[in-house]
Amino acid sequence: xxxxxxxxxxxxxxxxxxxxxxxxxxxxxxxxxxxxxxxxxxxxxxxxxxxxxxxxxxxxxxxxxxxxxxxxxxxxxxxxxxxxxxxxxxxxxxxxxxxxxxxxxxxxxxxxxxxxxxxxxxxxxxxxxxxxxxxxxxxxxxxxxxxxxxxxxxxxxxxxxxxxxxxxxxxxxxxxxxxxxxxxxxxxxxxxxxxxxxxxxxxxxxxxxxxxxxxxxxxxxxxxxxxxxxxxxxxxxxxxxxxxxxxxxxxxxxxxxxxxxxxxxx
Amino acid sequence: xxxxxxxxxxxxxxxxxxxxxxxxxxxxxxxxxxxxxxxxxxxxxxxxxxxxxxxxxxxxxxxxxxxxxxxxxxxxxxxxxxxxxxxxxxxxxxxxxxxxxxxxxxxxxxxxxxxxxxxxxxxxxxxxxxxxxxxxxxxxxxxxxxxxxxxxxxxxxxxxxxxxxxxxxxxxxxxxxxxxxxxxxxxxxxxxxxxxxxxxxxxxxxxxxxxxxxxxxxxxxxxxxxxxxxxxxxxxxxxxxxxxxxxxxxxxxxxxxxxxxxxxxx
Amino acid sequence: xxxxxxxxxxxxxxxxxxxxxxxxxxxxxxxxxxxxxxxxxxxxxxxxxxxxxxxxxxxxxxxxxxxxxxxxxxxxxxxxxxxxxxxxxxxxxxxxxxxxxxxxxxxxxxxxxxxxxxxxxxxxxxxxxxxxxxxxxxxxxxxxxxxxxxxxxxxxxxxxxxxxxxxxxxxxxxxxxxxxxxxxxxxxxxxxxxxxxxxxxxxxxxxxxxxxxxxxxxxxxxxxxxxxxxxxxxxxxxxxxxxxxxxxxxxxxxxxxxxxxxxxxx
Numbered sequence: 001x002x003x004x005x006x007x008x009x010x011x012x013x014x015x016x017x018x019x020x021x022x023x024x025x026x027x028x029x030x031x032x033x034x035x036x037x038x039x040x041x042x043x044x045x046x047x048x049x050x051x052x053x054x055x056x057x058x059x060x061x062x063x064x065x066x067x068x069x070x071x072x073x074x075x076x077x078x079x080x081x082x083x084x085x086x087x088x089x090x091x092x093x094x095x096x097x098x099x100x101x102x103x104x105x106x107x108x109x110x111x112x113x114x115x116x117x118x119x120x121x122x123x124x125x126x127x128x129x130x131x132x133x134x135x136x137x138x139x140x141x142x143x144x145x146x147x148x149x150x151x152x153x154x155x156x157x158x159x160x161x162x163x164x165x166x167x168x169x170x171x172x173x174x175x176x177x178x179x180x181x182x183x184x185x186x187x188x189x190x191x192x193x194x195x196x197x198x199x200x201x202x203x204x205x206x207x208x209x210x211x212x213x214x215x216x217x218x219x220x221x222x223x224x225x226x227x228x229x230x231x232x233x234x235x236x237x238x239x240x241x242x243x244x245x246x247x248x249x250x251x252x253x254x255x256x257x258x259x260x261x262x263x264x265x266x
Numbered sequence: 267x268x269x270x271x272x273x274x275x276x277x278x279x280x281x282x283x284x285x286x287x288x289x290x291x292x293x294x295x296x297x298x299x300x301x302x303x304x305x306x307x308x309x310x311x312x313x314x315x316x317x318x319x320x321x322x323x324x325x326x327x328x329x330x331x332x333x334x335x336x337x338x339x340x341x342x343x344x345x346x347x348x349x350x351x352x353x354x355x356x357x358x359x360x361x362x363x364x365x366x367x368x369x370x371x372x373x374x375x376x377x378x379x380x381x382x383x384x385x386x387x388x389x390x391x392x393x394x395x396x397x398x399x400x401x402x403x404x405x406x407x408x409x410x411x412x413x414x415x416x417x418x419x420x421x422x423x424x425x426x427x428x429x430x431x432x433x434x435x436x437x438x439x440x441x442x443x444x445x446x447x448x449x450x451x452x453x454x455x456x457x458x459x460x461x462x463x464x465x466x467x468x469x470x471x472x473x474x475x476x477x478x479x480x481x482x483x484x485x486x487x488x489x490x491x492x493x494x495x496x497x498x499x500x501x502x503x504x505x506x507x508x509x510x511x512x513x514x515x516x517x518x519x520x521x522x523x524x525x526x527x528x529x530x531x532x
Numbered sequence: 533x534x535x536x537x538x539x540x541x542x543x544x545x546x547x548x549x550x551x552x553x554x555x556x557x558x559x560x561x562x563x564x565x566x567x568x569x570x571x572x573x574x575x576x577x578x579x580x581x582x583x584x585x586x587x588x589x590x591x592x593x594x595x596x597x598x599x600x601x602x603x604x605x606x607x608x609x610x611x612x613x614x615x616x617x618x619x620x621x622x623x624x625x626x627x628x629x630x631x632x633x634x635x636x637x638x639x640x641x642x643x644x645x646x647x648x649x650x651x652x653x654x655x656x657x658x659x660x661x662x663x664x665x666x667x668x669x670x671x672x673x674x675x676x677x678x679x680x681x682x683x684x685x686x687x688x689x690x691x692x693x694x695x696x697x698x699x700x701x702x703x704x705x706x707x708x709x710x711x712x713x714x715x716x717x718x719x720x721x722x723x724x725x726x727x728x729x730x731x732x733x734x735x736x737x738x739x740x741x742x743x744x745x746x747x748x749x750x751x752x753x754x755x756x757x758x759x760x761x762x763x764x765x766x767x768x769x770x771x772x773x774x775x776x777x778x779x780x781x782x783x784x785x786x787x788x789x790x791x792x793x794x795x796x797x798x
Contacts, residue, residue: 020306021287021290021306021553022290022291022294022306023291024553024554025291025554025555025557025558025719025720026291028554028719028720029717029718029719029766029767029770032716032717032718032719032766033717033765033766033767038719039624040552040553040554040594040595041624041628042595043595043596043597043628043630043631044630045629045630046628046629046630046631049627049628049629050627050628053627062306063306063308063309064309065309065333066333067597067598092305092307095315095316095319096307096309096312096315096316097311097312097315098309098310098311098312099309099312184298185295185298185299185512186295186298187291187294187295187298187304188291188294231509232506232509232513233299233508233509233510233511233512233513234295234298234299234508234509234512235295235299235504235505235506235507235508235509235512236505236506236508236509238295238505238508238767239505239767239768239770239771240764240767240768241767242765242766242767242768242770243763243764243765243766243767243768244765245765246717246765246766246767247764247765286572287553287556287572288556288557288560288572289557291557292557328572329572329574329575330575331575331599332599358571358573361581361582361585362573362575362578362581362582363577363578363581364575364576364577364578365575365578450564451561451564451565451778452561452564453557453560453561453564453570454557454560497775498772498775498779499565499774499775499776499777499778499779500561500564500565500774500775500778501561501565501770501771501772501773501774501775501778502771502772502774502775504561504771504774505771
């Protein structure tokens with residue numbers, strides 16, 4: 001974990017984000033705080049070119065306008081050709097038709113990782129109906145079988161966010177403890193985590209995607225715990241979270257990581 | 267007031283927002299801080315479906331792209347069919363042609379409430395020419411007759427924001443005192459209030475729309491006063507406002523509400 | 533410098549912004565903190581009308597959707613007819629085709645000022661290939677000749693942001709010291725400076741554009757230095773920067789300005 005964290009800091013990966021209008025500012029600031037270089041390039045005619053040179057691409061479906069949908073397809077195709085790893089964040093799939101269809105199409109295009117809450121992951125796995133907008137009505141542990149199946153089918157590392165985060169490559173499945181309930185009161189806290197996942201995959205050096213995705217969750221959870229200690233509410237928490245991401249050190253990650261490898265399922 | 271506030275907290279209403287790109291993040295965070303569940307669903311093909319299941323819908327015309335205009339019409343039509351209450355925030359109508367025409371169309375589609383500054387409300391009432399962009403050049407008190415007429419004509423509760431806020435259902439008109447001048451230095455402070463109005467209407471239980479809209483203004487004003495005590499300027503004020511909204515309790519609302527019922531106009 | 537700063541505060545210029553979705557909130561808040569009145573009017577059918585009445589117009593190419601591209605052309609044409617000064621911020625031109633073509637077109641339409649990093653300015657000057665997304669790979673000092681040539685060719689004051697900021701009207705060239713490295717860890721810190729440049733040009737009274745652009749950089753740098761003293765990281769820095777912009781006084785600018793007029797180049 002800690003070595004991967006250090007590698008990302010040293011590399012300063014260039015992360016292209018095609019993400020929703022609600023969270024684009026917070027996402028970019030979270031990436032900067034974590035030592036990455038964000039570039040919110042989501043215009044048709046530019047998204048593909050940039051995906052060829054970026055270190056990683058995030059495709060987040062929170063507010064998928066027609067322009068963004070075309071740009072996402074362009075970026076994913078170019079990333080595939082260029083070998084750029086990309087990450088899918090299927091915000092609120094299930095109930096909402098446009099993004100659900102797009103997510104079903106994109107998840108088959110070989111994302112390096114997929115990050116969502118349990119309801120969203122179960123929809124992609126084909127075994128769930130979705131939650132209440134961006135809220136999950138399931139727990140990560142309950143989504144284990146679906147997440148593992150989705151990982152095996154697509155080749156992606158699948159991360160399910162919740163009170164504990166479940167992460168799997170279809171073979172190995174881990175649970176990450178950490179974070180704070182205040183994360184649920186900051187819009188885009190999950191979306192920013194999807195961006196950090198992209199940064200860690202992009203800048204992971206010789207580490208596995210599973211390790212990179214896990215390290216991103218560990219680092220984010222530790223930063224959230226520190227931020228919660230100083231916060232008087234969700235406003236000051238969001239500010240302190242950016243500070244904590246910036247101030248987090250390799251030793252903190254080494255000392256603070258709480259990762260449990262689960263026994264194989266039957 | 268206080269009972270309505272408690273009802274909203276207990277219900278955690280799901281609030282769909284079709285709002286402008288400038289304020290979408292702050293609006294979502296304000297809703298979360300107030301105990302509501304925001305969903306910024308403004309895509310054609312999704313906005314209508316979501317309006318059928320949401321507790322309330324906000325339509326804010328701050329940056330009305332063609333996509334958002336179509337999505338707003340779709341959401342308003344679906345809300346009407348499903349009986350979902352919706353709120354119109356006619357940002358900067360008057361001088362700007364596209365949104366002025368759209369606002370004139372939508373205000374006739376039975377919003378539960380309309381919230382704006384005095385210049386915006388007078389434009390909708392048909393007796394004003396608009397202000398200077400998002401700034402009002404009139405006072406809420408000066409907009410009383412226009413607001414009451416607009417309320418009677420449309421059936422909406424009409425709220426006029428200013429140093430004091432005037433709220434009317436066309437029969438009963440109240441003035442709410444509270445807030446702080448720093449609100450005028452935070453972009454989207456008015457837009458976030460429009461979202462809170464939607465949350466309070468959506469989660470009001472058995473209370474009237476007039477009571478719900480008034481309670482939203484009271485709560486926001488009290489939170490702003492607390493935030494101003496801690497702020498060193500508009501940056502820290504906006505952060506503290508989110509904290510204060512989160513930390514506000516029913517007793518605070520009961521003790522702090524300053525609402526004056528006006529004598530009937532001649 | 534200080535007199536220009538006071539003039540802007542007294543005038544409270546109305547600044548229209550056509551800017552990118554990542555930074556629109558922070559930009560509007562920075563303008564409010566600096567005493568200006570922001571209006572993010574970027575819709576086709578409205579952008580031109582508003583440009584006729586605004587004090588100044590910012591055209592920032594950070595996320596140039598088709599709607600924004602048309603709106604930018606509409607606003608620039610109207611500004612030209614009405615004599616409204618406008619400012620071009622050519623975010624990430626060079627590598628990205630859509631914005632690079634648009635910037636090349638717009639820069640010939642008589643902007644009052646152009647603000648960018650060294651890589652962006654060199655692309656417009658015709659002597660550079662661009663940086664890494666929004667990051668510059670050149671220094672302002674290295675861009676001097678290109679900036680001066682661009683200023684002479686277009687008639688615009690050209691500002692090159694970096695560790696020190698280089699500002700030129702093609703005849704006189706100055707270097708402004710100030711700011712803090714934390715600015716590079718806040719998304720939109722450069723974009724907000726472009727908006728302040730617009731506000732200072734719009735509200736400059738009888739001062740020259742060169743003086744106005746320089747004063748904007750001085751004020752922003754001083755505010756950043758104050759903010760850095762209080763910050764624990766990039767999150768709290770961004771908040772403190774808004775507070776510091778709001779609290780900055782004419783005397784602070786008079787006492788703190790560090791502007792060096794360069795010897796003429798051979």
